[in-house]
Ligand code: UD1
């Protein structure tokens with residue numbers, strides 16, 4: 001290895017039709033753990049600090065352009081004439097680039113950074129390979145292209161459809177990923193033809209051309225066939241999701257969280273979860289959730305874009321939506337929905353509530369069925385509840401409204417005007433008391449019924 005880092009360019013192939021997904025969404029934009037597969041790939045590759053990123057797009061390129069938002073140069077491939085032709089489309093984007101090129105597939109999102117590094121490192125070993133191919137040895141070699149090699153040096157690359165029976169018997173398969181020096185890549189590609197079983201310009205042919213020139217071409221073999229698994233269908237998408245979740249659950253437990261039934265807990269790519277957190281069965285973490293240490297999340301809770309501080313207690317059946325900010329020792333009970341609101345230190349919303357666009361002070365208690373009425377059909381308004389305020393059950397707080405510290409709102413109140421600190425607010429009709437009325441009513445009615453039947 002050299003000490004001076006050599007610049008790296010990524011070329012990500014994503015021009016294929018993705019027919020088997022049967023989707024209007026571009027295949028590489030389908031999410032795994034709440035994040036588009038392309039972003040998983042770019043995030044891993046980012047660990048190699050690439051100087052350039054080119055995404056080769058064909059079908060659905062407008063979607064890709066929007067999703068990338070300038071993070072990569074888009075090279076258009078139209079029509080799609082094969083993987084070699086696809087990489088060729090990156091030539092003008094890399095015209096002035098000097099360095100290494102790593103060719104990735106947008107639908108092979110979980111290649112590990114260390115594997116990418118191993119490919120680049122191999123490119124700079126003493127025997128100076130013209131091309132480094134990432135190979136793998138699956139249990140079932142299916143119709144993958146085959147890599148015929150001796151001691152890690154390739155003698156031939158052949159597509160399944162072009163292969164002889166003897167070649168098909170070879171178990172070393174082509175993942176499709178390659179590392180090549182930019183200067184050599186486009187010269188080799190210019191020599192690739194399409195005289196083969198599929199009439200395509202095969203990227204794999206650059207290996208055969210370089211080999212014929214007397215150059216070394218090397219294969220780096222991964223022992224993890226899942227990292228090179230392509231995602232071509234919804235079923236494969238679900239399998240990739242499942243594997244991702246398994247790894248994340250194991251990581252959460254290794255980091256000190258207790259998952260009582262790990263296989264039922266769903267994480268997102270960016271979930272942050274602390275130590276001594278207990279997660280009961282069937283909990284879903286959407287994107288943007290941070291859980292501090294020492295938190296309990298009871299069964300069937302759904303969290304997204306929420307922050308939960310230490311010693312808080314969530315659920316069962318709680319729903320924390322984006323902007324929920326649950327402070328230390330606060331309690332969110334069953335069938336409580338919280339959106340864009342702070343629940344102060346030790347505050348409680350234990351049963352059947354909607355809290356939206358609110359600031360709830362420390363130690364406040366929101367009774368069962370408390371609702372913040374934050375929306376009038378046009379605009380959203382804020383509710384502010386002071387420290388230690390007590391909101392009686394089944395109260396409607398009609399925003400914008402402010403409830404003072406230590407105030408009490410009587411059960412069943414619909415509060416539309418501010419309540420001062422320490423005030424009692426009771427918004428309901430005076431009670432009518434009629435002793436004995438019910439007894440007289442029942443007597444009269446029973447008599448009437450008896451007369452009718454008689
Ligand atoms: C390719 C390899 C094969 C390897 C397999 C691994 C070649 C000739 N074959 O097969 O050896 O075992 O991958 O999955 O390279 N793409 C484009 N433009 C095109 C064609 C493909 O961008 O014109 C992209 C696709 O979007 C996809 C990737 O290239 O991301 C691979 O294409 P796919 O058709 O799945 O692979 P094969 O050519 O069948």
Ligand code: CA
Pocket residue numbers: 230232
């Ligand atoms: Ca494929």
